[in-house]
Amino acid sequence: MDFRDSPEEAAFRERLRSWLAERAGTFPTSGDDYWRRQGEWHRALHAAGFFGLSWPRAYGGQELPPVYDVILDEELARAGAPPRPSLGYLVQGLGRHGSEELRRRFLPGMINGTERWCQGFSEPGAGSDLAALTTTATRDGDEYVVHGHKIWTSYSDVADWCLLLARTDPDAPRHQGISAFVVSMHQPGIEQRPLKMINGVTTEFGQVLFEGARVPADQMVGAPGEGWRLAMTVVGHEREPSTLGFSARYGKTVRTLAARVEGAPPAELAWAAVQTEMLRLHVRRRLSEQLDGVSHGPEGSLDKLLMTWVEQDVGHAALAMGGTRDPELLSTYLYSRAQSVMGGTSQIQKNIIASRILGLGA
Amino acid sequence: MDARLTTEQRELRAAAARLADELGPGSVLDLDDADRVARLEKAVAATGWRTLRSDGASGVEVALVAEEFARGLVDVPFAGPVLADDLRRDDTAEPWTVAVDGEAADARDARRVLVLQGRRILAGRAGHAVAGVDLTRRNAEVSGPFEPVGEVSAEHAERWRALALVVTCADLLGAARGAHTLACEYAKVREQYGNPIGSYQAVAHLLAEGLALIEGSISVLRHAAWAVDELTPAEAVHAARVAKLYCARAARTVCETSVQVHGGIGNTWECLAHVYLRRVLASTDLFPAGLEEIDLGLS
Numbered sequence: 001m002d003f004r005d006s007p008e009e010a011a012f013r014e015r016l017r018s019w020l021a022e023r024a025g026t027f028p029t030s031g032d033d034y035w036r037r038q039g040e041w042h043r044a045l046h047a048a049g050f051f052g053l054s055w056p057r058a059y060g061g062q063e064l065p066p067v068y069d070v071i072l073d074e075e076l077a078r079a080g081a082p083p084r085p086s087l088g089y090l091v092q093g094l095g096r097h098g099s100e101e102l103r104r105r106f107l108p109g110m111i112n113g114t115e116r117w118c119q120g121f122s123e124p125g126a127g128s129d130l131a132a133l134t135t136t137a138t139r140d141g142d143e144y145v146v147h148g149h150k151i152w153t154s155y156s157d158v159a160d161w162c163l164l165l166a167r168t169d170p171d172a173p174r175h176q177g178i179s180a181f182v183v184s185m186h187q188p189g190i191e192q193r194p195l196k197m198i199n200g201v202t203t204e205f206g207q208v209l210f211e212g213a214r215v216p217a218d219q220m221v222g223a224p225g226e227g228w229r230l231a232m233t234v235v236g237h238e239r240e241p242s243t244l245g246f247s248a249r250y251g252k253t254v255r256t257l258a259a260r261v262e263g264a265p266p267a268e269l270a271w272a273a274v275q276t277e278m279l280r281l282h283v284r285r286r287l288s289e290q291l292d293g294v295s296h297g298p299e300g301s302l303d304k305l306l307m308t309w310v311e312q313d314v315g316h317a318a319l320a321m322g323g324t325r326d327p328e329l330l331s332t333y334l335y336s337r338a339q340s341v342m343g344g345t346s347q348i349q350k351n352i353i354a355s356r357i358l359g360l361g362a
Numbered sequence: 363m364d365a366r367l368t369t370e371q372r373e374l375r376a377a378a379a380r381l382a383d384e385l386g387p388g389s390v391l392d393l394d395d396a397d398r399v400a401r402l403e404k405a406v407a408a409t410g411w412r413t414l415r416s417d418g419a420s421g422v423e424v425a426l427v428a429e430e431f432a433r434g435l436v437d438v439p440f441a442g443p444v445l446a447d448d449l450r451r452d453d454t455a456e457p458w459t460v461a462v463d464g465e466a467a468d469a470r471d472a473r474r475v476l477v478l479q480g481r482r483i484l485a486g487r488a489g490h491a492v493a494g495v496d497l498t499r500r501n502a503e504v505s506g507p508f509e510p511v512g513e514v515s516a517e518h519a520e521r522w523r524a525l526a527l528v529v530t531c532a533d534l535l536g537a538a539r540g541a542h543t544l545a546c547e548y549a550k551v552r553e554q555y556g557n558p559i560g561s562y563q564a565v566a567h568l569l570a571e572g573l574a575l576i577e578g579s580i581s582v583l584r585h586a587a588w589a590v591d592e593l594t595p596a597e598a599v600h601a602a603r604v605a606k607l608y609c610a611r612a613a614r615t616v617c618e619t620s621v622q623v624h625g626g627i628g629n630t631w632e633c634l635a636h637v638y639l640r641r642v643l644a645s646t647d648l649f650p651a652g653l654e655e656i657d658l659g660l661s
Binding site for chain 1: 363364365366367368371422546549550558560561563565566567569570571573574577578580581582584585588589592604607608653654656658659
């Protein structure tokens with residue numbers, strides 16, 4: 001057992017640190033500016049060899065152990081640089097369920113950032129109950145025609161492609177009639193509607209109306225009806241510890257708040273410091289377990305729940321440090337409220353933990 | 363970076379768990395079974411785990427045994443003797459423990475008591491038992507004369523403080539795990555409205571939250587236990603304080619959940635839930651940590 005960097009990890013950290021020092025202050029880290037330039041940041045990270053670290057070389061990754069992603073997250077936070085673009089779950093979804101042809105066509109661009117992606121899962125009537133989705137894809141010759149309404153679609157306004165879930169068999173049992181597609185976002189029949197979130201940001205989430213958008217049949221990911229399995233892969237990986245890269249940023253926020261303290265820090269801030277340190281160590285333990293080939297199933301829900309509590313406690317610390325009088329702190333607080341909803345609500349995570357880990361039959 | 367236990371550490375944990383399951387109290391009535399306690403005492407003494415430190419073991423091994431013993435409500439001394447051993451590092455048959463704030467901790471059957479005063483080690487005698495919250499461990503009065511029995515380096519004294527915090531954290535985690543398992547088992551068999559109560563989300567979600575708190579505690583404790591010997595003394599104490607604050611809050615919540623899930627029965631003397639809760643309260647008070655001690659610059 002050793003929580004320190006190995007010599008290889010330390011060398012990687014050193015290289016990354018000097019690369020980041022050269023670029024200090026050149027990229028916005030929050031607000032609409034951050035989301036607007038996220039693609040540029042993604043490409044810069046990949047070109048310098050600091051993105052897609054644990055993914056296959058064949059698609060532009062480096063096949064490093066997942067702990068390198070933690071080093072990346074820590075150093076990005078430490079340098080005050082923007083976070084790592086979060087798309088591991090899309091890579092996993094396409095990588096595990098797509099044909100080799102689809103993987104070769106789409107994974108390199110997804111990983112190197114030359115093609116931007118969004119995820120078309122949630123709908124106004126299908127949130128926690130994702131299988132209630134009503135978007136349809138109807139076969140028409142060599143194509144499918146898509147009708148429906150997707151919401152909470154991150155980066156939809158800048159995306160080139162959408163990994164879309166749609167119902168292809170209205171007569172099948174509801175989990176079995178869903179298929180997944182790679183749909184071009186540059187075509188008629190797609191209407192973008194921005195969403196303004198409670199912290200005022202407009203460029204993170206969007207909603208997308210598909211009104212006769214078309215997708216070639218060979219851009220179905222997996223077999224007809226395999227969409228639900230792909231969705232479970234994707235949401236499972238949304239909760240993986242290495243995907244929970246925001247943990248390093250919570251520590252950064254706490255340090256930033258601590259620098260403003262005059263006199264005794266509020267208890268909320270000290271508690272947020274304890275919580276962020278716990279999460280940092282928790283992510284390290286989880287990634288270490290992956291060295292044994294443990295792939296995370298329902299345990300991801302425990303990690304997501306812990307992360308949510310930490311982010312929301314950091315939000316409360318921001319509030320305790322004068323958040324109502326400081327727009328940035330207020331935004332940190334308000335943004336934290338979404339964590340118990342996005343990527344599966346805390347209530348859904350608790351259902352998963354209770355039924356699949358504790359065996360309570362809830 | 364590798365936070366995994368070694369094979370030897372896993373085996374030690376399994377052995378400690380077996381011993382606790384076999385001879386720890388399975389009910390509140392068992393706490394008064396003197397024959398059982400004598401068998402447990404003999405078994406624990408035979409393992410040599412009370413002198414893990416003088417045998418060269420790290421904080422991780424000490425924490426693993428402490429955790430499993432608390433999970434099984436082991437009601438013979440471990441934390442006290444193991445901390446005394448860390449100061450003395452000589453293997454004598456006489457039962458030692460340590461004193462904190464003028465009371466001998468974890469002092470069942472202890473005759474001699476060590477006090478760390480700055481860097482000086484003083485030895486006194488353990489006297490009458492002191493009434494306390496914990497039903498599985500008891501404190502005792504300390505009496506002089508105090509004789510100096512040695513001195514530790516400033517670094518050793520600091521690492522000892524980290525180890526003391528870590529041992530109590532491990533106790534908190536173990537007790538939380540025991541209380542949580544007890545509640546989950548009960549929730550699967552207790553029926554109301556024709557269904558096991560664990561099938562209701564209102565109950566299930568409390569237990570799910572408890573498991574997340576336990577997982578977080580494992581992570582933060584694992585690091586603190588490793589840090590005792592591997593980081594600088596100041597870093598080791600900081601890691602241990604963070605772990606103590608987290609584990610104490612988590613363990614109390616988990617035990618309160620266990621009482622709640624047991625309903626009316628959970629509020630009776632006969633239910634083990636309060637035995638876990640009491641042990642958690644005692645371990646929180648022993649070598650306490652406060653939020654005001656957290657160095658925000660280090661985290």
